[in-house]
Amino acid sequence: MYMDPQNLKLNDLLHSRLFRIPPYQRPYSWQTEHRRDLFNDLRTLYQKRQEFHFMATVVGVDNGPYLLGSDEYQQIDIVDGQQRLTTLVLLLRAISRQLSEPTLEKLLVKDDAHTLVLLQTNHDYNDHFINYVRYGKRPEVETADTLAERNIIEAIAEVESFVASWPATTGATLLELLALIKNRLRFVYYQLHDEKLVYTVFEVLNTRGLEVAWLDRCKAVLMGIAFEHAANQQEMVQELHDIWQRIYECIGLRQGLSSESLRFAATLITHDHTSRTLSNSDALDTFRKRAANRPIETLALSRFLQKVARALDSLLHDQQKAAVTKIAHARLLAVAITLRFEGTHRERLLTQWEHVSFRIYGMCGRDSRTRVGDYVRLACQIYASEGNAAAYKDAMQALIDLGSGEFSAAKAVTELRQANCYEGWEEELRYFFYARERWLEAKHGYKPSAVAWDKIWSDSAVRSIEHILPQNPVQGSAWQDLYDQATTAQQGIQHWLGNLVVIPPAVNSRVGRKPYGEKQVEYAQTGLAITRELADKYSEWTLEQIEEREQKLIEWAELYWGDLVP
Incomplete structure (x- = not known):
């Protein structure tokens, strides 16, 4: 094919064109x-007085002319290059x-005060991009769904910060920045007239060593x-467009640029007894x-990728499980269980997976190199199973075996x-303490404390951790005497499990x-x-109380994170 x-x-790229990002794009x-990286490139480009800077390849499908007043524009569906183009449009608006x-202004918003040079409606359900480019409205991060x-x-916040800092960091005016962006950033632009040709272009770009995201490939x-x-x-x-729209919608919720869904899907359907994620x-x-x-x-493959x-x-x-979902092969195993089993069987297997994974990577503190092959092979075996009662018993026993020996409760x-x-x-x-919370609620019939836990989960973990014996007590206080005893008798006791608890960050700051x-x-x-x-x-807090509470929590943890009955 000739290109x-x-x-x-x-x-020139933005002149006389209206760009749209189809919903089946990421x-x-x-x-x-x-x-x-983009901001640094701009500073370097200005300081070194280079003639131009190559930004990216942009591939678009021509959807014909569009008449706006007396001006005629080409309607272009972007199929590659949208990340840089979107960021640059935001930068120009800033x-x-x-x-x-x-x-x-006319370059970004046309004469009708409505039509945008880039119609970024792709998975932006609250119109943050449109409202910023059209009206200059800067949204708050809390409004993101x-x-x-x-x-x-x-991106809006960062382009505005970059623009505000430009004169001080470079000694140049904003007009010079504008001239640089408009005239010295260059793109290789492929304009196609048939969507079928797009996918040949992707193959050509790959052979030429130009980066294309793996999911897009x-x-x-x-x-x-x-x-x-x-x-x-x-x-x-x-039909493929519809499926891939749903794939990108799902990935856009939490996964961003990650190709993990692709790697997981391919690993699970491979016939090889692999010991790693592909x-x-x-x-x-x-x-x-x-x-x-x-x-x-x-x-079939697209639908399976969507399921994964x-x-x-x-x-x-499930933010509460962040401590056990940070290991990639552990995530793969949980995905395999989710795809193959339903109802009580799925719930119990995921509970056992959670217990084993927390013991290995949480309590025992092992890193991501631990048990990689065991997790991946088990994930493939579970996905290849029938998902029936016999397969459930086999999977449960395999999970128990995975956490046996040095990783037992x-x-x-x-x-x-x-x-x-x-x-x-x-x-x-x-x-750990969230699990303890759920256990106490079930044992005593307490009403779940959703409001307090929402505040805990919405902030960093460290801001919700309370040291009952403070880390840095006030000089001359009763705490200082206990701290001195602890330093002498038990080095580091203030960080022991028995001296720690999780509370809402505001309360943590207040009790101090x-x-x-x-x-x-x-x-x-x-x-x-x-x-x-x-x-x-506890009506008082001493070294004995810290040791006693630690023992109670450890005894409970051994039971709680033990193995389920197959």
Whole structure:
């Protein structure tokens, strides 16, 4: 196929074109580090007085002319390059808020005061992008419902900060910045007239070493096969569009640029007894080979990828399990269980998975190199099973075996004894006490303390961790005497499990270094079962109480995180 790419300045790229991002494309996924690289490139470009800077390749499908007043525009669906283009449009809008430049305003918002140069409606359900470009409204991050929206909001804040700092950091004016962006940033632009050609372009770009996201490559491979081999091409392509729209919507909630759903999906369907999650390239090859010359398989693979993305999203959505979902192969195993089993069987297997994973990576503190092959092979075995009662019993026994020996509950809890359960263990500690909270609520019939826990989960773990014996007591206070005794008798006892509890951050800030009697009153009023238990049981706080409470918590942990009955 012959391609005639154009080498265009940003100003020329945006001139006489209206860009749209189709819903079956991924959402805006750039994060702070990507925008920081762009800002650094701009500073370097200005300081070194280079002639131009190559930004990216942009691929678009021409959807014909669009008449707006007396001006005619080309309507372009962006299929590659949207991340940089979206960020640059936001950057131009931030500059226009500081300058009175009619030509810049017209470049971004056309004469009807409504039509935008970039219609970024893709997975931005609250119209943060549109309202900023059209009206200059800067949204608050709390209004984001998805990761894609959060990325857009953070991008708006960061482009405005960059624009505000430009004169001081470079000695240049904003007009010079505007001229640089419009005239010295260059793009290689491919304008296609048939969507079918898009996927050939992706293959060409890959062979030329230009970066294309792995999920986008996978979609391109499957769409290309559908275009080339499907008998009912139009119907199949539309169905693929719909599926990939849902895939990108799901991934945009929490997963961003990650290709983990692709790697997980390919790993689970491979026939090899693999001991690791497949790489991006191997995952793409797996999908390519399965769909080769079989257009109907493109639908099956896309639907399966959507199921994996949803299962992974559900796992990441459960913030309370962050302490056990941070290990990739542990996530893979949980996804396999979710996909293969239903109802009580799924619930019990996920509970056992949670117990084993917390013992290994939480209590025992093992890193991501531990038990990789065991987790991946078990995930593949579970997904390959029938998902019936016999498969459930086998899976449960395999999970029990996975956490046996050095990672049994009896062995794991010994890691907590007289250990620093604070520094480097903050996320795990919050998870530990949340489990204790649920157990106490069930045991005593307490009403769940949703409000208090919402405040705890919405902030960093460290801000909710309370040292009953303060880390830095006031000189001359009763706490100082106890602290001195602890330093002499038991080094680091202030970080022992028995001296720690989780409370809402505002309460944590308030109680601080207060005497225990005042803390006790506060503990009784937090609405939490874990602090009510503390206030009810202990009327004073000494080294003996710390040791006693640690022992009680460790005994409970051994039972709570033990193995389920198969």
